Amino acid sequence: MSNLAQTLKQEIARIARKEVREDVTALRKAASTHRTEIAALKRSVKDLQVQLRATQRAFARAVPVQAPEEASSRPGRKPTFNAERLKVKRQALGMSQAQMAELLGISSLSQWKWESGQVTPRASKLARYFEVMAMGKREAARQLESA
Numbered sequence: 001m002s003n004l005a006q007t008l009k010q011e012i013a014r015i016a017r018k019e020v021r022e023d024v025t026a027l028r029k030a031a032s033t034h035r036t037e038i039a040a041l042k043r044s045v046k047d048l049q050v051q052l053r054a055t056q057r058a059f060a061r062a063v064p065v066q067a068p069e070e071a072s073s074r075p076g077r078k079p080t081f082n083a084e085r086l087k088v089k090r091q092a093l094g095m096s097q098a099q100m101a102e103l104l105g106i107s108s109l110s111q112w113k114w115e116s117g118q119v120t121p122r123a124s125k126l127a128r129y130f131e132v133m134a135m136g137k138r139e140a141a142r143q144l145e146s147a
Contacts, residue, residue, distance in 0.1 A: 060123070079130055083117035089133055090115070093140050103144055104128055 090100040101111035105128055106121075113119040121129055132140070 081114075081120050081126065081129060083115055083120075085133070086129070087115045093135075093137050095140070095144075099144060100132075102147060103132055103140060 086100075090097065093100070095103070097111045097115065098108045101108045104111065104125070106114075106125060110119070114121060135143070
């Protein structure tokens with residue numbers, strides 16, 4: 001009797017392995033296809049990132065930052081950012097850092113970092129910085145109210 005049971009058990013195991021092998025083969029093929037597609041997508045994303053960086057660099061070169069007119073009409077040194085001058089100007093205008101940040105169109109944290117000299121403004125923000133540095137107290141207050 002044990003011989004029959006053992007034979008039956010072996011036959012059931014053989015048939016089960018055969019069915020599982022077919023399923024596993026299909027899954028392996030699908031996994032391989034998915035890995036190939038993922039690799040192609042990763043290459044595509046990398047290429048697009050390279051193109052984006054190149055386009056951003058080209059755009060940055062094509063659109064130069066312009067300083068205020070009165071600064072560019074005078075001969076001599078080009079105007080530059082100075083953290084201490086920004087702090088002195090803010091105090092002269094009688095503003096808090098939050099108000100000055102709103103006037104410059106930046107966050108309060110950026111304002112604090114600019115004033116402390118930890119960070120210098122991006123080229124896109126320098127034009128606004130020069131405009132604010134040329135403002136008087138009344139004009140700055142007027143712009144704050146209208147914002």
